[in-house]
Amino acid sequence: MYFHALIPFKPTNPKTRLSCILNQEEREAFARAMLEDVIASVLKSGCSATLLCTHPFKHENALIAVRKESLNEAINWALGQFHCPALIIMADLPLVTAGDIQRLIRTEKDMAIVPGRGGGTNVIFLKKPRCFHADFYGASFLDHLRIAEECGFSVDVIDSFRMSTDVDEKEDLVEILIHGKKRKSREFLESSGFSIVIDEKGRVGVQRDPHKETL
Amino acid sequence: MYFHALIPFKPTNPKTRLSCILNQEEREAFARAMLEDVIASVLKSGCSATLLCTHPFKHENALIAVRKESLNEAINWALGQFHCPALIIMADLPLVTAGDIQRLIRTEKDMAIVPGRGGGTNVIFLKKPRCFHADFYGASFLDHLRIAEECGFSVDVIDSFRMSTDVDEKEDLVEILIHGKKRKSREFLESSGFSIVIDEKGRVGVQRDPHKETL
Structure with a gap:
């Protein structure tokens, strides 16, 4: 395994914007199915996976850290543990492929970032994770570019439809x-x-x- | 100029789904601004440009063909005129760059295609345009893959957030x-x-x- 991937995951009552067409049990199964797609591509790309879970959860092929704090606090706690390059990837990107992830981890820049639709951020790869902090809220893509600039990072913006497609609605x-x-x-x-x-x-x-x- | 780009364009009362925030005159100016962004990238990529217009229109840096028929009929009429590779690109992709277009025209396959959101097709590059016919309606991405298969074309699906972003709403x-x-x-x-x-x-x-x- 070359790099370590952090995947935030909410096993309980996830994807509430899909409540109009999927009940809670179905949404939990669907979120797990998307997670499996992401984990499969992460592992195939040569990364190991750690799930940052809001509730207890088990997975055969990933490490688990149950974190009660907010998404950003959980990610920033995890980044503080890292001494090696880190990939932060959302669990609701089922179209991602191993080749797509390799586009990030092979970057020559200090950081690679994939925007999501609507100003969001879907994937970040950091060569020096301890200098960075995540701010996944609102127009997070612009916020992450600004934080990268404050860290003095060179940045590669990766243009990808598959990785820009997060599934919420x-x-x-x-x-x-x-x-x-x-x-x-x-x-x-x-x-x-x-x-x-x-x-x-x-x-x-x-x-x-x-x-x-x-x- | 290596290749020829076809850009369908509606100069009069375009982008009606933006009527809630832009009046007709503004929508026409906005559609022209997006067209300028697309033409600039097309020319910079090394392609020449022909606009397939629903109404009379003038442009300094592009050829114009005014075609009264539907979008598909206009494109298929134009493809019939071609004896060289052709790029079909929508006029509402303002984020496209010259480098993005080069990802298509440098393909080793017979055809390169960029999906839009919601099952659509935003860009197609065809090495042998006369074998093909366009079908821009509904789930056109799947339709275009099927038509390519019928033509015996090898296909490159280009994964691009910028080119997948058509502006309608x-x-x-x-x-x-x-x-x-x-x-x-x-x-x-x-x-x-x-x-x-x-x-x-x-x-x-x-x-x-x-x-x-x-x-």
């Missing part, structure tokens, strides 16, 4: 169904009765087979 | 304000009083200075 499920071949998260959605549907204006959405709803 | 303006440094479209938005705003849940949106509204 019903419409985001379209991306998994269209681009998520072989992903556990797509298997979950398909076995739960989800499929794509095109409305009269040509816009693509998701629908669920009512026979497979358990709400 | 108010929330898409966030991407220009955050990632659109030096873009004409960002200049337009800023001079029209737009800025980013973060709500109480940490979500990023846009707001407009009421003194600069002309609705």
